[in-house]
Structure formats: structure tokens, C-alpha cells
Amino acid sequence: MTTTKKNHQPEALEAVVIRFVGDSGDGMQLTGTQFTDTSAMFGNDVATFPNYPAEIRAPQGSLYGVSGFQVHIGSVEISTPGEDLDLLVCMNPAALKTNLSALKAGHTIIVDTDSFTKKNLEKALYASNPLEDGSLNNYRVIEVAMTSLTKEALKDIDGLDNKSITRSKNMFALGMVYWMYDRDMNHTLEFFDKKFKNKPLIAEANAKVLKTGYYFAETLELIPNSYTISPSKMPKGRYRIINGNQATAWGFLAAAEKSGLELFLGSYPITPASDILHELVKHKHFGVKAFQAEDEIAGITSSIGASFTGDLAITTTSGPGLALKGEAVGLAMILELPLVIVDVQRGGPSTGLPTKTEQSDLLQALYGRNGESPLIVIAASTPADCFDWAYEAARLTLEHMTPVLLLTDGYIANGSEPWKIKSINDMPP
Structure with a gap:
């Protein structure tokens, strides 16, 4: 696969609805919150809705353990979290199964292909792999081995266990979405420094994976375009x-x-x-x-x-x-x-x-x-x-x-x- 990015201008959009979905432990609430805060600081009007599973800790990979965060951003007045999705970010098959119906036909899905194992597909009640059986032909599917790429990005950082490394994959997804919608990473990088000031390795890992996801999207030919949403015209004030x-x-x-x-x-x-x-x-x-x-x-x-x-x-x-x-x-x-x-x-x-x-x-x-x-x-x-x-x-x-x-x-x-x-x-x- 070529990694040469085609030269083009970002496409201007008035508004966009994005949903991040995965297991309860995949950090979807943090991912969505960071994208929301960054967009708000940029000047977009925003509306969000986090969605939690009813179970305290549902079995990993199960349909009823999916956690999500939906955000609607725009250059116009935004009054609801939105309905039909423009982008769906899925960290596992169960997330795809339970949320695909909300995605507009022809729009984009980003999936972590590493999670589409036989075991996880069975948990999500898939008879076959949707990435291979043609059931997603009506959508633009961006397949990324996020878990593997996260591990590769952090292989030189000593002192992190495998669990901590794997948990950083949500930042890879966030980095990709930041590039797609022309967002700046600085707010999130500053957040890591404050949030993990007593855990510098965790802060370094998250920052490195965020940047890796961003630059991966920048050079990925599978993403044909990036988008820009201008600041909203809101009354002056803090x-x-x-x-x-x-x-x-x-x-x-x-x-x-x-x-x-x-x-x-x-x-x-x-x-x-x-x-x-x-x-x-x-x-x-x-x-x-x-x-x-x-x-x-x-x-x-x-x-x-x-x-x-x-x-x-x-x-x-x-x-x-x-x-x-x-x-x-x-x-x-x-x-x-x-x-x-x-x-x-x-x-x-x-x-x-x-x-x-x-x-x-x-x-x-x-x-x-x-x-x-x-x-x-x-x-x-x-x-x-x-x-x-x-x-x-x-x-x-x-x-x-x-x-x-x-x-x-x-x-x-x-x-x-x-x-x-x-x-x-x-x-x-």
C-alpha cells in the first residue's frame, strides 16, 4: 500500500456527527470528550451524548458491553447530539454490530482490524467477518490495525506493561479523526501533561500514540479527503x-x-x-x-x-x-x-x-x-x-x-x- 498523500484542499462542511464506540474499557468517553473540547476551543458549536452500558462490567467484546460517545459539531447552531452519523469509529465487532444502523449510507467507518478475531466475531453474533463478506459495501471502510500500530509506536518506551500499551489505542483513533477534521492536537497534549503529571510514562505513551495516529492518517491513501468546519458565529463572551x-x-x-x-x-x-x-x-x-x-x-x-x-x-x-x-x-x-x-x-x-x-x-x-x-x-x-x-x-x-x-x-x-x-x-x- 502506498503511503503518499494526494495534495488537495480540505472539504468545507457545515456540520458533522461522529460516534466513537468500543468496549467499556476502550476509553471512548475520554476520546469523545477530548474531541469535543478541542472543537469547542476552536470555536465550533457542539452537542454531545455519552452512552454507557447498563452492566457495571459486561464481558469484553459482548454486544451489551458497548460504550459510546457521540458528538455533533458545526459552524452553525447545534441544538442536539445529532441522529444519522457521518463517521463511525469502531474498536471491535460488537461496536460495529450495534451502531452500524445509525451511519449514513456512503459514509465512513474506521475499524481496528486487530479486534476482528474469530472469538470477537462470535461474541458479536457475526456468522462471517463483515470486513470480508461484502456487507459493508455501501460504506467507506478504513481498516487500520490500531492495536498493532500502537504497540509498534510504544516499543521503545521501557516500563509500560502490555495492558497500558493496549489501552492507548483509543488515542490512535483520536489522532486519525483529528487529522480528518483539521483539529489541533495541542489541547489534548496539554491535557496529558496535567492528567498524568505523576505518571510521566503514561503521558508520554498517550502523546506518542496520538501523534502516530495523526501522521498515519495524513499519509494514508485510504482516506481520500480531510474536512474543515469553520468556527460558529456565537455571541461574544467567555x-x-x-x-x-x-x-x-x-x-x-x-x-x-x-x-x-x-x-x-x-x-x-x-x-x-x-x-x-x-x-x-x-x-x-x-x-x-x-x-x-x-x-x-x-x-x-x-x-x-x-x-x-x-x-x-x-x-x-x-x-x-x-x-x-x-x-x-x-x-x-x-x-x-x-x-x-x-x-x-x-x-x-x-x-x-x-x-x-x-x-x-x-x-x-x-x-x-x-x-x-x-x-x-x-x-x-x-x-x-x-x-x-x-x-x-x-x-x-x-x-x-x-x-x-x-x-x-x-x-x-x-x-x-x-x-x-x-x-x-x-x-x-
């Missing part, structure tokens, strides 16, 4: 990438600061709402009191007690927990106590599907209490939007002395997008 749960937590911090009240969170951990608790725990220097209760009812009743003593009180949950909190919500309503309940919705009835998303709690939010028990129900529509609606929920509950229920969902909570940093002085009273 921006950062933020996900929905983080934005929700920060909205409550801003509301507490503006109202002059201390913030109290009484919560029982539940996916996908737990990250609000995790975020607020980091901000005790702002007077935040975060209480992890023994169950959902204890979580909300502790918040009712905090509200009675004068705190800005909130509680967080998902659908199953909201069902358990109904009686206590009615108590706060009849006592005319301010309280914000955040319902980060997930899929299914009863315990449901913790890592999957549904927007099915509206009727429960409106009417799911005994007796006449009305309350204010509002909903966020994007990750960054969560900041404003969390702030507004706190403002409304304090103004009207009644509970307010804020609805988000797993896509919004775990997805991320650029957020223009606000000044507390510009927030409404």
Missing part, C-alpha cells in the same frame, strides 16, 4: 463546555448566592441524577450542605426540614424516586414551604432502565400526588438551559412559597454543549 447536571448544580449555586441563603441538598443517589449531588459536594466553600440520605423519602424530608429553617432547599431524583417522594411533596405544598425537586428522567416503569432515557414523567409530575396538591412544573430543553431553569426554579419557589418541580432527562443531564459564563450581577432577583 464560554466553557458544560453538561446538564453540572449546569443544574451551578444554577442552584447562583440562586443561593443571589438570594443570600445557604443551599441544602437532601438526596438519595440515583442514575442519572447523582452527578448533581457529586457536583454540589465540591462547593462547600460556598456554604453548600449536601446530605446523602438512606432513601428517597429521607432525602426529600430532610430538604423540607432545611427549608423550614431558612435554607434554599432542593432534592434530586429520577422517575422511581419521584414516585416515592409524592407524599412529602404534598407536605411541602400544604405547609407553603419553598422546595425544588429535580427529576432527571430515565426509561421504563418501576425501577426502569438507569442508563437509558425517556421523557415520560410529565403526568406524574403534574398529578402524581393524593388530594389537591398543585405545584409549579418546568422543564429544561438543553444542557446549558439547565442553568437558567435551575435558577428560575429556585426564584419561583422562594417567590411563591410552593414546591417547584424541574424536569430534565438523561440525554440533557449527560450531554454537553458550550455555555456562556454568566455574572451573578446580571441574574434576575
Whole structure:
């Protein structure tokens, strides 16, 4: 195979949807996050969605152990993580099997051919190798032995075990995608220096593999073109990438600061709402009191007690927990106590599907209490939007002395997008 790159200008695109998929241990979340951060710093508008398997540690190579990260970047306004994919990066057969249907016909797949072993093909329920049987003829397939090339790139670094070397292959894929979409590597290289400052060998290995993937793509004739996405025309200001749960937590911090009240969170951990608790725990220097209760009812009743003593009180949950909190919500309503309940919705009835998303709690939010028990129900529509609606929920509950229920969902909570940093002085009273 020739390695001479044809001279050409990158093709300009308005937007692109990319999905990185592999085993839970293949580093797809880190890969997607780095591509997102780099694109945001370049000036693109972005929207993301990470997808985790429900199992804590599914068998390696299995269909139900696939983890993914989808990112939608553009020079225009981006409001969702996107639907049909322009590029699918697959680290094993199971990732290809479970995600191929989302790829547009004629578009690109990058695969790690080293993972397409007989054993892995059987785990993915393939009767034959899709790279050889013609089933991918409607797509542009770029076959790369990423694992072997990663090992070759790191053969001269002493002190790394085989597991650490193999785990770096996600950076090879990221390097290729950086070249394809005209991204700069410097942000990720600086990230390695900070992330692994106490593990210099790991930082060196990841940096070397990232560069190897980039230059491999640059000289690979199989990639016929590279692409460029111009910066988005966004309002002037300081921006950062933020996900929905983080934005929700920060909205409550801003509301507490503006109202002059201390913030109290009484919560029982539940996916996908737990990250609000995790975020607020980091901000005790702002007077935040975060209480992890023994169950959902204890979580909300502790918040009712905090509200009675004068705190800005909130509680967080998902659908199953909201069902358990109904009686206590009615108590706060009849006592005319301010309280914000955040319902980060997930899929299914009863315990449901913790890592999957549904927007099915509206009727429960409106009417799911005994007796006449009305309350204010509002909903966020994007990750960054969560900041404003969390702030507004706190403002409304304090103004009207009644509970307010804020609805988000797993896509919004775990997805991320650029957020223009606000000044507390510009927030409404």
C-alpha cells in the first residue's frame, strides 16, 4: 500500500456527527470528550451524548458491553447530539454490530482490524467477518490495525506493561479523526501533561500514540479527503463546555448566592441524577450542605426540614424516586414551604432502565400526588438551559412559597454543549 498523500484542499462542511464506540474499557468517553473540547476551543458549536452500558462490567467484546460517545459539531447552531452519523469509529465487532444502523449510507467507518478475531466475531453474533463478506459495501471502510500500530509506536518506551500499551489505542483513533477534521492536537497534549503529571510514562505513551495516529492518517491513501468546519458565529463572551447536571448544580449555586441563603441538598443517589449531588459536594466553600440520605423519602424530608429553617432547599431524583417522594411533596405544598425537586428522567416503569432515557414523567409530575396538591412544573430543553431553569426554579419557589418541580432527562443531564459564563450581577432577583 502506498503511503503518499494526494495534495488537495480540505472539504468545507457545515456540520458533522461522529460516534466513537468500543468496549467499556476502550476509553471512548475520554476520546469523545477530548474531541469535543478541542472543537469547542476552536470555536465550533457542539452537542454531545455519552452512552454507557447498563452492566457495571459486561464481558469484553459482548454486544451489551458497548460504550459510546457521540458528538455533533458545526459552524452553525447545534441544538442536539445529532441522529444519522457521518463517521463511525469502531474498536471491535460488537461496536460495529450495534451502531452500524445509525451511519449514513456512503459514509465512513474506521475499524481496528486487530479486534476482528474469530472469538470477537462470535461474541458479536457475526456468522462471517463483515470486513470480508461484502456487507459493508455501501460504506467507506478504513481498516487500520490500531492495536498493532500502537504497540509498534510504544516499543521503545521501557516500563509500560502490555495492558497500558493496549489501552492507548483509543488515542490512535483520536489522532486519525483529528487529522480528518483539521483539529489541533495541542489541547489534548496539554491535557496529558496535567492528567498524568505523576505518571510521566503514561503521558508520554498517550502523546506518542496520538501523534502516530495523526501522521498515519495524513499519509494514508485510504482516506481520500480531510474536512474543515469553520468556527460558529456565537455571541461574544467567555464560554466553557458544560453538561446538564453540572449546569443544574451551578444554577442552584447562583440562586443561593443571589438570594443570600445557604443551599441544602437532601438526596438519595440515583442514575442519572447523582452527578448533581457529586457536583454540589465540591462547593462547600460556598456554604453548600449536601446530605446523602438512606432513601428517597429521607432525602426529600430532610430538604423540607432545611427549608423550614431558612435554607434554599432542593432534592434530586429520577422517575422511581419521584414516585416515592409524592407524599412529602404534598407536605411541602400544604405547609407553603419553598422546595425544588429535580427529576432527571430515565426509561421504563418501576425501577426502569438507569442508563437509558425517556421523557415520560410529565403526568406524574403534574398529578402524581393524593388530594389537591398543585405545584409549579418546568422543564429544561438543553444542557446549558439547565442553568437558567435551575435558577428560575429556585426564584419561583422562594417567590411563591410552593414546591417547584424541574424536569430534565438523561440525554440533557449527560450531554454537553458550550455555555456562556454568566455574572451573578446580571441574574434576575
